[in-house]
Amino acid sequence: MAQRRLDSTRKRKSFSISALGGIAAVVVLAVTAPGLAGSLSSADQQCLACHGTAGLEKPLPNGETLSLHIDGDTFAKSVHSVIGCASCHSDIDLNKHPTPNNSIASKRSFSIVRAKVCSACHSEEHKQWSHSVHAALVRDGNPVAPLCTSCHSPHAVIKGVAEAMDTVPCKTCHGAIFTAYAGSVHGALRSAGVTHAPLCFSCHGAHDVTVPTAxxxxxxxxxxxxxxxxxxxxxxxxxxxxxxxxxxxxxxxxxxxxxxxxxxxxxxxxxxxxxxxxxxxxxxxxxxxxxxxxxxxxxxxxxxxxxxxxxxxxxxxxxxxxxxxxxxxxxxxxxxxxxxxxxxxxxxxxxxxxxxxxxxxxxxxxxxxxxxxxxxxxxxxxxxxxxxxxxxxxxxxxxxxxxxxxxxxxxxxxxxxxxxxxxxxxxxxxxxxxxxxxxxxx
Ligand code: HEC
Ligand code: HEC
Ligand code: HEC
Ligand code: HEC
Ligand code: HEC
Ligand code: HEC
Ligand code: HEC
Ligand code: HEC
Ligand code: HEC
Known part of the structure; x- marks a missing residue:
């Protein structure tokens, strides 16, 4: 107990140090952002002035740490660079942000709330997902069943990445099945570059995953x-x-x-x-x-x-x-x-x-x-x-x-x-x- 309290004080301390660093960086970065991030809109660069700082994080009451660092170059390369931060974070008002006592119960509860934004532009995928076994498990309170953002990192989505053998999101949770699949006749073909051989989502679907035995x-x-x-x-x-x-x-x-x-x-x-x-x-x-x-x-x-x-x-x-x-x-x-x-x-x-x-x-x-x-x-x-x-x-x-x-x-x-x-x-x-x-x- 004492140990845990010690830990969270330490985290809170490191948070305020990095937050300060971020604020200092506003001055520098608002002028010119280096690398690809420089191609982003000035509104995005304003966010990145703080959130581009490595180590910016927020300790949560349950002992977890929410990383607040967004890599500007990675975001600039992603499909979502065209829509900008504000399209998904329209609730953030820079006159009031950051709110010091903004309470977030856990990483999971934060993700569940935030991932709802995806359906605004991808309603078809959202509809399919909401009928899936994964969504049923989320509704049941399963703590690991995947949301949109478990399979697509919102700040780093690149075209085609979810469809590649090495980066297919399913393997992070179904590792043993992935290993069995990789050794199968289909997996061997897929590894050899035969893209019409099935990967997980070719058989199960990506969003409308159902229980196969049913x-x-x-x-x-x-x-x-x-x-x-x-x-x-x-x-x-x-x-x-x-x-x-x-x-x-x-x-x-x-x-x-x-x-x-x-x-x-x-x-x-x-x-x-x-x-x-x-x-x-x-x-x-x-x-x-x-x-x-x-x-x-x-x-x-x-x-x-x-x-x-x-x-x-x-x-x-x-x-x-x-x-x-x-x-x-x-x-x-x-x-x-x-x-x-x-x-x-x-x-x-x-x-x-x-x-x-x-x-x-x-x-x-x-x-x-x-x-x-x-x-x-x-x-x-x-x-x-x-x-x-x-x-x-x-x-x-x-x-x-x-x-x-x-x-x-x-x-x-x-x-x-x-x-x-x-x-x-x-x-x-x-x-x-x-x-x-x-x-x-x-
Ligand atoms: C002055 C530095 C600064 C700027 C500029 C800034 N942020 Fe933040 N942001 C922070 C800090 C510090 C926190 C953590 C605050 C807390 O304790 O909740 C935070 C938290 C967040 C969070 C997570 C918590 C929440 O409120 O949902 C999001 C999302 C976020 N910022 C997005 C943005 C976006 C988008 C922009 C640009 C429109 C932006 N921020 C601009 C410093 C900044
Ligand atoms: C496509 C929609 C989308 C765009 C564009 C987007 N975000 Fe986010 N952002 C999200 C979602 C969804 C989450 C919650 C992620 C999760 O499940 O943890 C999030 C989380 C965050 C967080 C909290 C830390 C984290 O990674 O969970 C910060 C800070 C943040 N965004 C800042 C930004 C900034 C800065 C930009 C622009 C450079 C940006 N976001 C662009 C959707 C987006
Ligand atoms: C404001 C509209 C908007 C929101 C909100 C949004 N997206 Fe997108 N998304 C886009 C656009 C635009 C593209 C690029 C489409 C294209 O180039 O064909 C895209 C493309 C994608 C792709 C396709 C990548 C590929 O392989 O082609 C994925 C995956 C994706 N978004 C996931 C998400 C997720 C997850 C969220 C929620 C965190 C989200 N999007 C929220 C507009 C949005
Ligand atoms: C279990 C993992 C998983 C979840 C959860 C998931 N996706 Fe996907 N998504 C994938 C995979 C794998 C692909 C690529 C394969 C494909 O296109 O069928 C993909 C493709 C996409 C694309 C590219 C267009 C397309 O359909 O090919 C978009 C957009 C997208 N997802 C949005 C979303 C949104 C929005 C959510 C939440 C409602 C979501 N995804 C939830 C795995 C997932
Ligand atoms: C973030 C973790 C996560 C990701 C990513 C994920 N799943 Fe799941 N999936 C689960 C959990 C948890 C269950 C519940 C059963 C279990 O624990 O195995 C489940 C259940 C399933 C089931 C039903 C299992 C049964 O026994 O009938 C199928 C099929 C499935 N997932 C396929 C996929 C496919 C295909 C992908 C990639 C497109 C994927 N999953 C990605 C966590 C995940
Ligand atoms: C009773 C056992 C059995 C069942 C059930 C069975 N197979 Fe087969 N299958 C075989 C055998 C044995 C061969 C090889 C026959 C040969 O070489 O002439 C074969 C050959 C094949 C081939 C290659 C032959 C070709 O050119 O089409 C495919 C593809 C195939 N099976 C798919 C399936 C699918 C899909 C199912 C389920 C709907 C299935 N099998 C159910 C035993 C079975
Ligand atoms: C997306 C299309 C696709 C789906 C779905 C698919 N396969 Fe295949 N399968 C292929 C391709 C492509 C090959 C390699 C070329 C060939 O031999 O037909 C292959 C090869 C095979 C082979 C080896 C054939 C041989 O001659 O040695 C078997 C057995 C097989 N599949 C069984 C299955 C079973 C069982 C399922 C369902 C659980 C299934 N496949 C689903 C595309 C698919
Ligand atoms: C060739 C088609 C095919 C491919 C590719 C495929 N699966 Fe399956 N999957 C099946 C079949 C068939 C079943 C079993 C149905 C049954 O038990 O009768 C199954 C069952 C499952 C289950 C339920 C397991 C359980 O305990 O009952 C999960 C989870 C799953 N697959 C995930 C994946 C993941 C992750 C991948 C990619 C690494 C994948 N599948 C690739 C055909 C496929
Ligand atoms: C992997 C197990 C398996 C293999 C291998 C298999 N069978 Fe069957 N077979 C079954 C099962 C299970 C049934 C029961 C179907 C039912 O009762 O509804 C069945 C049913 C049958 C029937 C009865 C059909 C009817 O409507 O009355 C015949 C005949 C038959 N099999 C012949 C064969 C022959 C010949 C072979 C070899 C060439 C073979 N089976 C290989 C599992 C198998």
């Missing part, structure tokens, strides 16, 4: 560039479109990644990922609930949970979608050249396949970002799950064995994909209607 893993974004991919896969992968729906692209194209089955609680009325169900202990506290026990939620609990969520009188029905994905966001970016991709059907279509040993269930948390809970892998094959996990049925012990036999037969006698599909659908329907009957549903 967006079916962005397969449509991939297919938007890889327009021949469906046809290329159809040459060897039966039911390509179905696979693309339930298997994420990285699950095959990041061959070193761990695969996992993610079950998503899904609002079948609004067709959106369901938010965390309030009042359901399994999803309320992460510690000590069934979902965090070593083997995870068991089939019976899951069954009862869904029954509770869908009890009579509830308008929005909850169901579950299954999806085979990679385990982590980092792994999703480790895309390898396609000759390394997984083509071996038995990676998935084999009893005990590794991919089906790890199962999670996810609900939408703050900003719509999924929170994953462990689930007992038996959920996939349990009779209790048949209603809830319908539409994702080539999984689980018995069904896998069954599929294996058909597959081997099919491959041996050169079955066409469509015939195989028909047989599978037919057997499945029979199986499903049988179990519906048993449980007295639908």
């Amino acid at each position: 967006n079916r893993g962005m397969k449509d974004v991939c297919l938007g560039c890889h327009t021949d991919a469906v046809a290329a896969h159809q040459k060897w992968l039966p039911n390509t479109l179905l696979h693309f729906d339930v298997v994420s692209c990285p699950a095959c194209h990041a061959p070193k990644a761990q695969r996992t089955v993610d079950l998503v609680l899904y609002n079948s009325t609004t067709h959106k990922d369901a938010a965390r169900p309030v009042g359901v202990p399994e999803f309320e506290n992460t510690a000590g609930s069934g979902a965090t026990s070593p083997s995870g939620l068991d089939p019976v609990t899951l069954f009862n949970l869904l029954r509770a969520l869908n009890r009579p009188g509830i308008a929005n029905k909850t169901s579950i979608k299954g999806r085979l994905d990679v385990r982590t966001g980092v792994e999703a970016h480790e895309l390898a050249p396609s000759n390394k991709a997984i083509s071996d059907c038995s990676t998935c279509h084999r009893a005990g396949a590794q991919a089906f040993q790890s199962v999670t269930i996810s609900v939408a948390g703050p900003g719509g970002i999924p929170i994953h809970y462990g689930v007992d892998k038996d959920v996939l094959s349990s009779v209790f799950s048949i209603n809830s996990i319908g539409g994702f049925y080539a999984i689980g012990g018995t069904r896998i064995t069954f599929l294996d036999v058909l597959l081997i037969l099919g491959l041996l006698v050169g079955f066409g994909g469509p015939l195989l599909h028909l047989i599978l659908r037919w057997t499945y329907r029979r199986h499903q209607s049988g179990s519906d009957h048993e449980q007295g549903k639908r």
Whole structure:
């Protein structure tokens, strides 16, 4: 405590010294500013007379220090030199500025207020950003989610800088993903100067960034560039479109990644990922609930949970979608050249396949970002799950064995994909209607 007070006195002292230095500099700089800054308007040079002084800073009540130094040459080179300081700082009246007791609670609160000015000239970007997951997190009080000025330094914006591999703003916060991306097939191409290979914002957008898993893993974004991919896969992968729906692209194209089955609680009325169900202990506290026990939620609990969520009188029905994905966001970016991709059907279509040993269930948390809970892998094959996990049925012990036999037969006698599909659908329907009957549903 004493230490902190000592620190802030020291800072306050250094502030007044540098502020004095700045005021002394007014006299010198107002006459001629050296370098590029000399090309700025006299109004701007007046501001820079004080703010061009290195070391000018303001200690904040929370112990942070707000640097007040603006480099004149850098500003003169930036796209905003044409509009001048006053376009963004119209509230500053030099007759009253600097106000000695101007209180700023924290750097973050200062940024949140100041960044609002950008929307005056860039309303389109602002509109997109305000619908993004980042903006949702800012509204939720997340202390690091990016504002305009987290990605674009307002006094140093240069054309194209946000689009370059070395200076792309995303890497400052998503460093591990950037490293994975840089080693990927796209990253290698981009480093080699192939600018039509995607960088972060080509896939996610820069301003309208959404939660990728809520967006079916962005397969449509991939297919938007890889327009021949469906046809290329159809040459060897039966039911390509179905696979693309339930298997994420990285699950095959990041061959070193761990695969996992993610079950998503899904609002079948609004067709959106369901938010965390309030009042359901399994999803309320992460510690000590069934979902965090070593083997995870068991089939019976899951069954009862869904029954509770869908009890009579509830308008929005909850169901579950299954999806085979990679385990982590980092792994999703480790895309390898396609000759390394997984083509071996038995990676998935084999009893005990590794991919089906790890199962999670996810609900939408703050900003719509999924929170994953462990689930007992038996959920996939349990009779209790048949209603809830319908539409994702080539999984689980018995069904896998069954599929294996058909597959081997099919491959041996050169079955066409469509015939195989028909047989599978037919057997499945029979199986499903049988179990519906048993449980007295639908
Ligand atoms: C006489 C020196 C001086 C001049 C000229 C000056 N400033 Fe300042 N400015 C300061 C000092 C000192 C502070 C810190 C005051 C405080 O404690 O809040 C400051 C704070 C600021 C701040 C941050 C706090 C706030 O009030 O939002 C901004 C932004 C700012 N100045 C912009 C400008 C602009 C734009 C101009 C030109 C129109 C300008 N200043 C001219 C000395 C100056
Ligand atoms: C494009 C709009 C824009 C222009 C032009 C601009 N500023 Fe700023 N300025 C901002 C924003 C936004 C912030 C808040 C930055 C943040 O999030 O910390 C800011 C912050 C500041 C601060 C507080 C210290 C800091 O960096 O956060 C000072 C001092 C300042 N500006 C001075 C100037 C001066 C002097 C000029 C002209 C040479 C200028 N500004 C031009 C938008 C602008
Ligand atoms: C008073 C109007 C105005 C305000 C306010 C303003 N800008 Fe700009 N901005 C411009 C102009 C003018 C350009 C240059 C457009 C051009 O040359 O095509 C520009 C260009 C840009 C660019 C484009 C760089 C590129 O790669 O082409 C970015 C990024 C940018 N501004 C960010 C911001 C941010 C962040 C803020 C808020 C801190 C802001 N602007 C506030 C007028 C403004
Ligand atoms: C998460 C980082 C991030 C945030 C937050 C962000 N931008 Fe950007 N912005 C980028 C990237 C990356 C680019 C370049 C890629 C592109 O053009 O799509 C860009 C490009 C721009 C451009 C150049 C024109 C264009 O669209 O290509 C403008 C203007 C701009 N941003 C303004 C803003 C404003 C205003 C805000 C706040 C509402 C903002 N940005 C928030 C990352 C961001
Ligand atoms: C200033 C820090 C910051 C910057 C810069 C930033 N992000 Fe984020 N981003 C976050 C935070 C914080 C979250 C919340 C989740 C987390 O903590 O990872 C997030 C979440 C995301 C999510 C959703 C994550 C999920 O699990 O579904 C995506 C996608 C994303 N960011 C992409 C980007 C892209 C693309 C860029 C560059 C255009 C970018 N981010 C720049 C801080 C940042
Ligand atoms: C080729 C398209 C592509 C590029 C380029 C790309 N991403 Fe992603 N990103 C994805 C896919 C696909 C997912 C995973 C979706 C899923 O889990 O199904 C993802 C997921 C994410 C997530 C959520 C991670 C999580 O924990 O769920 C973040 C954050 C993210 N990306 C940030 C970035 C950043 C930062 C960059 C640049 C370094 C980047 N992405 C480049 C396609 C891309
Ligand atoms: C902005 C366009 C763009 C987007 C979006 C995009 N890619 Fe690519 N991708 C390319 C380009 C360009 C290449 C290199 C040329 C080529 O092989 O087609 C490439 C190469 C690849 C390769 C290597 C092909 C080979 O023959 O080795 C794979 C695999 C790949 N992309 C998968 C994906 C996946 C998965 C996604 C979505 C997560 C995606 N791409 C999104 C443009 C894109
Ligand atoms: C079941 C595994 C699997 C899935 C799912 C999968 N791929 Fe592939 N993909 C492969 C394999 C294996 C190859 C290589 C085939 C070959 O060399 O003939 C390949 C080849 C490719 C190629 C290069 C071939 C070309 O010329 O188009 C691209 C691009 C590609 N995939 C993109 C995607 C995208 C985008 C997705 C998601 C929509 C996806 N893949 C889903 C396994 C898969
Ligand atoms: C990365 C894992 C993975 C790989 C590799 C894979 N599949 Fe699949 N496949 C799945 C999943 C998951 C489903 C479940 C789809 C469903 O039930 O809705 C599926 C479904 C199927 C179906 C059933 C379609 C239906 O509508 O009944 C057939 C047939 C099939 N796969 C054949 C193959 C063949 C042949 C290969 C190899 C050329 C292959 N798969 C490779 C994961 C995979």
